[in-house]
Amino acid sequence: MITIKKIATYAVLTGATSLFYINLALAGIPIEHWTQASGVQVYLVPSPAIPMVDVQIDFDAGSRRDPADQAGLASVTASMTSKGVLASVGAAGTEPALDENALSEAWADLGASFGAGAGSDRMSFSLRSLTYPDLLIKATQLAARQLGEPAFPPAIWLRERETLNAAIREANTRPATLAARAFNSAVYGPHPYGFEMTEATLARISVADMQALYRALILPCRAKVTLVGAVNRAQADGLVTQLFSRLAATATAPAACPALPAVAEVAALEQPAEKRIAFDSAQAHVLIGQPGFKRDDPDYFALTVGNYILGGGGFVSRLTTQVREKRGLSYSVYSYFAPGLHAGAFTLGLQTRPDQVSQALKVSRDVVAQFVANGPSAAELKAAKDNLVGGFALRIDSNRKLLDNVANIAWNQLPLDYLDSWTQQVEKVSAADIKAAFARKLQPEKMVTVVLGAADAQK
Amino acid sequence: MTHLPTRLLPLLLLSLCLLFSSTAQAQTPAKAEQFTLSNGLTVIVKPDRRAPTAVHMLWVRVGSMDEVDGTSGVAHVLEHMMFKGTPQVPPGEFSRRVAALGGRENAFTTKDYTGFYQQIPASRLEDVMKLEADRFAHNQWADAEFNKELEVVKEERRLRTEDKPRALMHEAVEATVFVASPYRRPIVGWMSDLQAMTPSDARNFYRRWYVPANAVVVVAGDVNPAQVRRLAEKYYGVLPARAVPVRKPREEPVQSGVRRMDFKAPAEQAYITLAFKVPGLQSLADKPSDTQAGDSDALALTVLAAVLDGYSGARLERALTQGDNRVADSAGADNGLWGRGPQLFTLEGVPAQGKTAAQVELALREQVSLIARDGVTEAELNRVKTQWVASEVYKLDSVFNQARELGSNWVQGLPLDADEQLIARLRAVTAEQVKAVAGKYFGDDQLTVAVLQPQPLDKTRKPRTPPVGARH
Numbered sequence: 010m011i012t013i014k015k016i017a018t019y020a021v022l023t024g025a026t027s028l029f030y031i032n033l034a035l036a037g038i039p040i041e042h043w044t045q046a047s048g049v050q051v052y053l054v055p056s057p058a059i060p061m062v063d064v065q066i067d068f069d070a071g072s073r074r075d076p077a078d079q080a081g082l083a084s085v086t087a088s089m090t091s092k093g094v095l096a097s098v099g100a101a102g103t104e105p106a107l108d109e110n111a112l113s114e115a116w117a118d119l120g121a122s123f124g125a126g127a128g129s130d131r132m133s134f135s136l137r138s139l140t141y142p143d144l145l146i147k148a149t150q151l152a153a154r155q156l157g158e159p160a161f162p163p164a165i166w167l168r169e170r171e172t173l174n175a176a177i178r179e180a181n182t183r184p185a186t187l188a189a190r191a192f193n194s195a196v197y198g199p200h201p202y203g204f205e206m207t208e209a210t211l212a213r214i215s216v217a218d219m220q221a222l223y224r225a226l227i228l229p230c231r232a233k234v235t236l237v238g239a240v241n242r243a244q245a246d247g248l249v250t251q252l253f254s255r256l257a258a259t260a261t262a263p264a265a266c267p268a269l270p271a272v273a274e275v276a277a278l279e280q281p282a283e284k285r286i287a288f289d290s291a292q293a294h295v296l297i298g299q300p301g302f303k304r305d306d307p308d309y310f311a312l313t314v315g316n317y318i319l320g321g322g323g324f325v326s327r328l329t330t331q332v333r334e335k336r337g338l339s340y341s342v343y344s345y346f347a348p349g350l351h352a353g354a355f356t357l358g359l360q361t362r363p364d365q366v367s368q369a370l371k372v373s374r375d376v377v378a379q380f381v382a383n384g385p386s387a388a389e390l391k392a393a394k395d396n397l398v399g400g401f402a403l404r405i406d407s408n409r410k411l412l413d414n415v416a417n418i419a420w421n422q423l424p425l426d427y428l429d430s431w432t433q434q435v436e437k438v439s440a441a442d443i444k445a446a447f448a449r450k451l452q453p454e455k456m457v458t459v460v461l462g463a464a465d466a467q468k
Numbered sequence: 469m470t471h472l473p474t475r476l477l478p479l480l481l482l483s484l485c486l487l488f489s490s491t492a493q494a495q496t497p498a499k500a501e502q503f504t505l506s507n508g509l510t511v512i513v514k515p516d517r518r519a520p521t522a523v524h525m526l527w528v529r530v531g532s533m534d535e536v537d538g539t540s541g542v543a544h545v546l547e548h549m550m551f552k553g554t555p556q557v558p559p560g561e562f563s564r565r566v567a568a569l570g571g572r573e574n575a576f577t578t579k580d581y582t583g584f585y586q587q588i589p590a591s592r593l594e595d596v597m598k599l600e601a602d603r604f605a606h607n608q609w610a611d612a613e614f615n616k617e618l619e620v621v622k623e624e625r626r627l628r629t630e631d632k633p634r635a636l637m638h639e640a641v642e643a644t645v646f647v648a649s650p651y652r653r654p655i656v657g658w659m660s661d662l663q664a665m666t667p668s669d670a671r672n673f674y675r676r677w678y679v680p681a682n683a684v685v686v687v688a689g690d691v692n693p694a695q696v697r698r699l700a701e702k703y704y705g706v707l708p709a710r711a712v713p714v715r716k717p718r719e720e721p722v723q724s725g726v727r728r729m730d731f732k733a734p735a736e737q738a739y740i741t742l743a744f745k746v747p748g749l750q751s752l753a754d755k756p757s758d759t760q761a762g763d764s765d766a767l768a769l770t771v772l773a774a775v776l777d778g779y780s781g782a783r784l785e786r787a788l789t790q791g792d793n794r795v796a797d798s799a800g801a802d803n804g805l806w807g808r809g810p811q812l813f814t815l816e817g818v819p820a821q822g823k824t825a826a827q828v829e830l831a832l833r834e835q836v837s838l839i840a841r842d843g844v845t846e847a848e849l850n851r852v853k854t855q856w857v858a859s860e861v862y863k864l865d866s867v868f869n870q871a872r873e874l875g876s877n878w879v880q881g882l883p884l885d886a887d888e889q890l891i892a893r894l895r896a897v898t899a900e901q902v903k904a905v906a907g908k909y910f911g912d913d914q915l916t917v918a919v920l921q922p923q924p925l926d927k928t929r930k931p932r933t934p935p936v937g938a939r940h
Contacts, residue, residue: 058518059864091780110790113780117851120858139861168790172797175821178736182925184631289734289926291630292623323572324551324563334560337619340627360627392568399570403587406519406689407865 048230062238157255320344384444508681541657
């Protein structure tokens with residue numbers, strides 16, 4: 010068990026943000042990009058130093074497409090793909106079905122891993138394997154079966170649902186969960202970003218729903234594949250072809266992929282809301298925020314640099330300085346934006362002893378209001394740029410980090426030289442840009458405030 | 469059978485190993501080097517030139533186990549205070565300078581050690597070595613800084629422990645399992661000890677333990693050992709040598725009889741943990757004749773834990789969480805293996821709805837008994853070994869984790885290549901050894917059982933009043 014000085018505060022933004030580059034004089038990150046006949050879009054950064062490869066496959070199949078009464082569908086569909094694969098006829102003859110245990114044993118025997126998960130926007134599959142040829146081909150073949158022919162066994166789903174229900178009930182006894190639920194509901198209203206998976210929504214999900222989701226969304230022509238590792242372009246192309254060989258059998262290219270229905274945008278808040286929730290805990294949990302901005306917003310860089318100064322930058326942000334360093338009110342205090350295909354929330358969070366809530370609220374609200382009204386000082390802006398520009402290489406100094414960044418480029422259709430020009434984009438941001446961008450995006454007088462467990466909360 | 473033919477597995481394992489060694493020659497991740505400065509401070513350098521970044525860590529061989537009653541938590545409080553300045557660097561300035569260098573930083577405290585790190589562009593290594601050496605030798609702050617930061621630490625305890633029933637139970641379990649060993653105290657400290665902690669408690673702890681011969685500097689990344697040696701001599705080498713305090717053994721007496729505890733907390737799910745006292749690994753001596761019996765057993769216990777819970781669908785998951793009459797929603801096993809203090813093998817589980825903790829306890833122990841009676845298959849043994857060998861390649865992707873492993877090994881007095889040696893030793897463990905330890909260490913006499921008894925949550929009750937003596 011380890012106790013660290015500061016919990017990892019949220020990244021300045023979600024995964025979308027960690028993109029910086031260190032030395033503009035050097036050649037950039039060489040991203041190779043091509044589209045296969047099946048419609049699969051491939052992004053590759055060869056990284057030959059270690060005999061391993063990471064592959065990420067993203068689909069527009071995240072939870073934003075969940076029906077309201079089946080919240081959690083994307084998430085449980087993703088996790089159920091590891092619960093067995095169907096029998097099939099492959100190049101090597103008939104392959105028997107694998108149940109969940111046989112499948113996980115097969116992965117363990119390869120020293121490789123493959124799994125899926127769903128975020129708000131994306132459903133992502135991740136393969137990690139050594140690149141020793143015999144192993145890599147076996148891992149790729151197994152991944153192809155799991156991606157293309159998941160069994161979705163009904164009995165396993167019933168069991169998983171019971172386990173999930175119990176975990177939801179347990180989570181609902183914890184202050185952080187309850188505060189987040191109240192916050193999401195107030196910020197997002199009816200938008201899918203605010204959906205909560207509950208026992209009731211899980212009760213309405215069957216494996217038929219998972220299979221329908223799969224048929225509609227998990228198709229080669231909807232896939233973006235990012236590879237980082239010890240493979241060249243020809244090897245990567247072959248690997249991707251192999252990966253999709255089982256999906257391609259059920260779905261033919263681009264005609265199978267008409268545009269998906271649009272998802273509504275997050276509505277702006279009309280008026281402030283304050284939720285005081287009584288709770289018996291050692292700390293009160295405070296969350297303040299509102300809808301933020303979309304990833305393709307032209308203010309992206311100004312907001313990224315600005316939030317570093319406000320509440321994103323380690324021990325040196327305004328919020329940490331005022332709430333923690335000067336007053337000792339909280340161990341963790343942070344702010345972040347979560348831009349996605351829709352306007353993810355701006356969130357300010359802290360936890361403090363219940364009798365200190367009023368003071369912590371006042372201090373943090375003042376910090377936000379002053380920042381929105383006046384923007385950063387010249388010294389703060391310089392310090393932020395020093396850190397973001399100077400530290401860019403730390404964002405891309407492993408295969409895993411590169412994978413995140415390149416998948417982000419692929420997903421958000423950013424230019425392939427995005428990483429190379431990142432520091433220039435940061436350098437261009439002025440204090441006036443930040444002030445204007447924050448004024449456009451944040452309305453402190455209309456924010457949602459959730460306080461769970463305050464000393465003065467009424468029943 | 470539907471999975472890979474068993475006969476393939478040894479070949480697979482062999483090819484993984486060949487791959488690893490041949491790649492090591494072809495791609496050459498440089499070996500780590502270690503040297504000692506004249507004042508006794510150890511330096512370890514691990515070059516990795518894939519990216520122009522580096523990590524610099526300072527580890528001190530002092531953790532919560534080196535505290536005494538009444539000042540529990542002081543190692544961790546001191547870790548916080550190390551950010552509060554020196555005569556040259558005012559409070560808050562350390563973090564500002566590291567940030568201005570493009571760096572990221574943090575620190576960590578465990579029962580065994582305290583560590584500080586900065587991740588920086590490699591060109592900034594000298595700046596952080598200078599800063600870290602300064603605070604290692606000259607940490608200094610006003611009482612007012614201490615009083616503020618102590619409140620932060622109390623908030624940390626509330627966040628990590630007091631509002632988390634399983635963490636709170638874990639704390640109570642350790643206080644029950646251990647009687648004389650300092651492992652019985654929580655790293656973050658008891659709240660009453662934090663309430664009573666004084667600035668001089670932290671200053672005394674600092675003066676006593678932060679001496680060069682009790683510390684290691686680990687640098688990994690885009691650096692060369694000669695450059696690091698020069699910088700280490702310049703900034704750390706000039707610090708005066710001081711004696712490392714004598715440590716009292718405080719050995720845990722032999723437990724002779726099961727200990728059982730209930731722990732009531734607001735929760736929905738019950739939870740059970742079984743802690744068995746087991747030998748820890750003392751040495752990696754590679755000749756069997758040099759090895760204590762306890763060392764062989766510690767290795768076999770680690771293989772046992774992996775066979776029980778080392779991959780999805782391993783024995784515990786399969787037996788306890790699957791099927792129509794499953795008893796648990798989750799189940800796990802872990803062997804401590806090594807550390808400065810006594811080690812535990814733990815089994816744990818969350819009962820499924822309608823099942824009891826007692827049923828989970830029975831089911832967990834039955835799985836160990838089955839191995840004691842019937843042993844493990846070669847397929848299982850090879851499977852867990854394959855994963856370890858593969859993980860040796862994957863771990864190369866993170867310079868930070870490599871540095872962390874080097875520091876942690878030094879704290880325990882292990883050699884630079886301890887991890888490679890460990891994998892080699894684990895690979896040599898036989899099915900017969902695993903069967904033997906399953907039959908040897910899982911009786912009642914060395915066992916502590918704790919059950920979290922869920923209590924209804926009164927969401928409308930007023931919050932607890934702050935403890936007496938809380939500062940405002």
